[in-house]
Amino acid sequence: MSGEKHTMAATETTEPDTPEQADAQEAPTADPKGAGREQRGQEREGGVLNAFSGGILVVWAIMAAGPLVWVMVNSLRDSGDIQGNPFGWPTSLSLENFVNAWSEANIGQYTLNSVLILAGSLPGTMLLGSMAAYVIARYTFPGNKFVYLLFAGGMMFPIILAVVPLFFVLDNLALLDTRPGLILVYIAYSLPFTTFFMTSFFRTLPSGVAEAATIDGASHTRTFFQIMLPMAKPGLISIGIFNFLGQWNQYFLPLALNAEDPDRAVLTQGLAELSVAQGYEGDWGALFAGLSIAMVPILAVYMIFQRQVQQGLTAGAVK
Amino acid sequence: MKRGGMKNDVRTVDERSTGGTSERSGAKGGARRPDPLPISQWPLFASAFLLPPRFTPPRVKNDRRYRNLDKYRFVFWFLSIPLVLYAIFVISPFFQAFYYSLTDWTGFSSDFSFVGLDNYSRLMDDPTFWQSMRNSLFLLVVAPLATLAMGLFFAFMLQAGGRGKKNEAVSGVTGAKFYKIVYFFPQVISVAIIGVVWAAMFDPITGPLNEVLRVAGLDSLTQNWLADPNIALWCVLFVLCWMFVGFYVVLFSAAMGAIPKEIYEAALLDGARRPTTFFRVTLPLIRDTVHTGWIYMGIQALDAFAIVHIMTINKGGPGDSTLVTPVYLYKKAFDSGEAGYATAIGVLLLLVTMAFSVVMMLFSRRERIEY
Known part of the structure; x- marks a missing residue:
C-alpha cells in the first residue's frame, strides 16, 4: 500500500491545454488592453496577483526540485565537506562517492x-x-x-x-x-x-x-x-x-x-x-551518490517522456 | 459486492484448476445445446477443453458444439491464470486476515487458539493504538485539505493565471509547462528515496533547512525538526503534501483545460474577476475530479507507511508522536510477534478507510454538468 499510487476510476485522460494551444484560440471579447473598457482595475489587480502568484510558483518549483538538486550536487562532494557545510559546490570532480556507493x-x-x-x-x-x-x-x-x-x-x-x-x-x-x-x-x-x-x-x-x-x-x-x-x-x-x-x-x-x-x-x-x-x-557522500544513482535515470526518462508519464500516472482520474 | 457469490466463484475456480473440470465443461457443452452430448463423448470433449487447440481430435473439431467449446476454452484458460494468482495472493490473505484477527497467533509458531474478540477489546484499551489512530486521522483530515488546496491554486495559476495576452479570456502563466514538469518530480521518484532525502533535509546540523534559516539570520526558527515531538508530525504532513502536490497540479490542470474557453469569456464579460472565476466557474466544473482526488489523497494519507517508517526517528518517534496505524501494525506483526493482534489492527484500519469512503460518497454530487 505504501508505494502504490493512483488506483482510481479509469477512463481516458484528457489533454491539458498547453499555453501554445490556448494561444491559437481567439477570444476577442476579453482584451485587457482594449480601449474604452473598464478593465483598468482588473489589469492592476492582475499585475499584483501575477507578481504574487508568480513568486509562489517559483518558490514551489524550488521546493520541489531543490532537495533533489541538493542531493545530486552533494553526491559529487567530499563527505567531510558535506558534514561541515550542507551547501557548497564540489571542489574537485571525483566519482569516488559513486564508486563507494556502487560497490561498497x-x-x-x-x-x-x-x-x-x-x-x-x-x-x-x-x-x-x-x-x-x-x-x-x-x-x-x-x-x-x-x-x-x-x-x-x-x-x-x-x-x-x-x-x-x-x-x-x-x-x-x-x-x-x-x-x-x-x-x-x-x-x-x-x-x-x-x-x-x-x-x-x-x-x-x-x-x-x-x-x-x-x-x-x-x-x-x-x-x-x-x-x-x-x-x-x-x-x-x-x-x-x-x-x-x-x-x-x-x-x-x-x-x-x-x-x-x-x-x-x-x-x-x-x-x-x-x-x-x-x-x-x-559517509554522507556515498548516501547521496546512492540516492542519485536511484533517481537520476528515472528523472531522465521522465523528462524525455514527461507527457506519457504524467498521463500514465494520472490515468483515469480525469473523466 | 456479494460476499457469498465471491466465495462460490473462488471455489469453482479452484475446482477447475485442480482438474475437476471434466463434468463441468461437459455439462456446459450439453446445457447450451438442445440435444445433450452422449455421456460416452464427455471424456473426449473434456480433454479437448483442457488441451491446446492443436491437440483437439478431429471428431470434436467437426462437432458443431466445437465453436462454443473453443470460446469457453479460451475464456477459461485466459482467465484462470490471472484469477488463480489473484485468488492465492490477494483474495485468500484478505479473508484469512479476518480469521486471524480472532486468534492469539504469534506468527512464529503454527499453533494458536481462537480467542474471539479478545484482540479487539485489547485494542480498545491500547493507548499506543489510539495515539497512532489520532495521528492517522490527523493526516487523513489535514493532508488532503492542504494538498488539494495547493494543487488547485497552482493548477489555476498555470491554466488561467497569465496576463490576458493576445486577446484571450484566460491563459496560463509563462512557463506553465516547465512548472508542471518540475512539480511532478516527487511523483516519479520512490517514496523510499523521498523519505531518505527529507530525513537529510530535516537534519538539525547538516540539513539545509536549518542552514537556510541560519544564513537568513533566523536562528530562532531553527528546529530539531524530526526530534521535536511537537513538530515531527507536521514534518510528515509536509512531506506527504510535497509528494502529491505535483500530481494534483497535473490532474487539475487537465481537468481545467477541458473546460471550454467560452465559459470563461462569458464570466469575464459579466465582470467576474479571477477569484470569482475560480470559485464560481472553475471549481464547480471540476468538482468531480476534486472529489475523486480527495478520496485518493485520503487513502494515501491513511497509509503514510514508507515516509514514517524511513524518515522519522525510531520509525514513528520521537515517542509515538509520528506513529501512524500502518506502522504500528507492522511493528506488532513483524517486530513483536503478535500477528493476530496486528491483523485486528488491520481490520480496524479497513473500517476507518471504508468509513472515510462512505463519508466522501455522501458528499458526491448526483447530477453532472455536461459541457
Whole structure:
C-alpha cells in the first residue's frame, strides 16, 4: 500500500491545454488592453496577483526540485565537506562517492535485484492483466460481471491488511524471501488496476478487425496476440508506465516479504538501509551518490517522456 | 459486492484448476445445446477443453458444439491464470486476515487458539493504538485539505493565471509547462528515496533547512525538526503534501483545460474577476475530479507507511508522536510477534478507510454538468 499510487476510476485522460494551444484560440471579447473598457482595475489587480502568484510558483518549483538538486550536487562532494557545510559546490570532480556507493554500499547489487524483479513482474503484469481484461471486455460468459467486480474491488482494499496472512501464504509455498515470490506478489497486486484499466480500454476498441480475423480463421489466442494487443498499445503504454513506477518504487511489499537476505534487497530497501548505516559511518557522500544513482535515470526518462508519464500516472482520474 | 457469490466463484475456480473440470465443461457443452452430448463423448470433449487447440481430435473439431467449446476454452484458460494468482495472493490473505484477527497467533509458531474478540477489546484499551489512530486521522483530515488546496491554486495559476495576452479570456502563466514538469518530480521518484532525502533535509546540523534559516539570520526558527515531538508530525504532513502536490497540479490542470474557453469569456464579460472565476466557474466544473482526488489523497494519507517508517526517528518517534496505524501494525506483526493482534489492527484500519469512503460518497454530487 505504501508505494502504490493512483488506483482510481479509469477512463481516458484528457489533454491539458498547453499555453501554445490556448494561444491559437481567439477570444476577442476579453482584451485587457482594449480601449474604452473598464478593465483598468482588473489589469492592476492582475499585475499584483501575477507578481504574487508568480513568486509562489517559483518558490514551489524550488521546493520541489531543490532537495533533489541538493542531493545530486552533494553526491559529487567530499563527505567531510558535506558534514561541515550542507551547501557548497564540489571542489574537485571525483566519482569516488559513486564508486563507494556502487560497490561498497551494494547499490549495484540492489539495482540489479530490482531490475531482475521488474524483468519478471512487469511483463507478467501486463500479459496477465491484458489477458483477463480482454476476456472480460469482449466475451460474454456466465460470471463475467462478477469477475470484473472481483478485480475492481481489489483496488479498494489495503495491502497492509493482507500482509500478515500473505507472509504465511508465501512461507507455506516456500516463496518467502525469493525472487519468484516477490514477482508473483507484485503481479497479483498490480492486477486489479491493470485489469480494470485495460478492460475499459479494450471496450473502446472497434470489434470489426477482430471479427475479420476470426472469419479469416484466426484462433482466439491469435486474434488476441496479433490483432488486439497491438491495437491496445496506447493503453498498454500508459498502464505500463504506471506499473513500472509503482513496482520499481515499491517499498512496503519487499520490506515485509523480502527482508531475510540483505543481498537480495531491492533498491528501495537498500537505500533505506544505507540511510540508517550512514548514521553510524557518516559517509554522507556515498548516501547521496546512492540516492542519485536511484533517481537520476528515472528523472531522465521522465523528462524525455514527461507527457506519457504524467498521463500514465494520472490515468483515469480525469473523466 | 456479494460476499457469498465471491466465495462460490473462488471455489469453482479452484475446482477447475485442480482438474475437476471434466463434468463441468461437459455439462456446459450439453446445457447450451438442445440435444445433450452422449455421456460416452464427455471424456473426449473434456480433454479437448483442457488441451491446446492443436491437440483437439478431429471428431470434436467437426462437432458443431466445437465453436462454443473453443470460446469457453479460451475464456477459461485466459482467465484462470490471472484469477488463480489473484485468488492465492490477494483474495485468500484478505479473508484469512479476518480469521486471524480472532486468534492469539504469534506468527512464529503454527499453533494458536481462537480467542474471539479478545484482540479487539485489547485494542480498545491500547493507548499506543489510539495515539497512532489520532495521528492517522490527523493526516487523513489535514493532508488532503492542504494538498488539494495547493494543487488547485497552482493548477489555476498555470491554466488561467497569465496576463490576458493576445486577446484571450484566460491563459496560463509563462512557463506553465516547465512548472508542471518540475512539480511532478516527487511523483516519479520512490517514496523510499523521498523519505531518505527529507530525513537529510530535516537534519538539525547538516540539513539545509536549518542552514537556510541560519544564513537568513533566523536562528530562532531553527528546529530539531524530526526530534521535536511537537513538530515531527507536521514534518510528515509536509512531506506527504510535497509528494502529491505535483500530481494534483497535473490532474487539475487537465481537468481545467477541458473546460471550454467560452465559459470563461462569458464570466469575464459579466465582470467576474479571477477569484470569482475560480470559485464560481472553475471549481464547480471540476468538482468531480476534486472529489475523486480527495478520496485518493485520503487513502494515501491513511497509509503514510514508507515516509514514517524511513524518515522519522525510531520509525514513528520521537515517542509515538509520528506513529501512524500502518506502522504500528507492522511493528506488532513483524517486530513483536503478535500477528493476530496486528491483523485486528488491520481490520480496524479497513473500517476507518471504508468509513472515510462512505463519508466522501455522501458528499458526491448526483447530477453532472455536461459541457
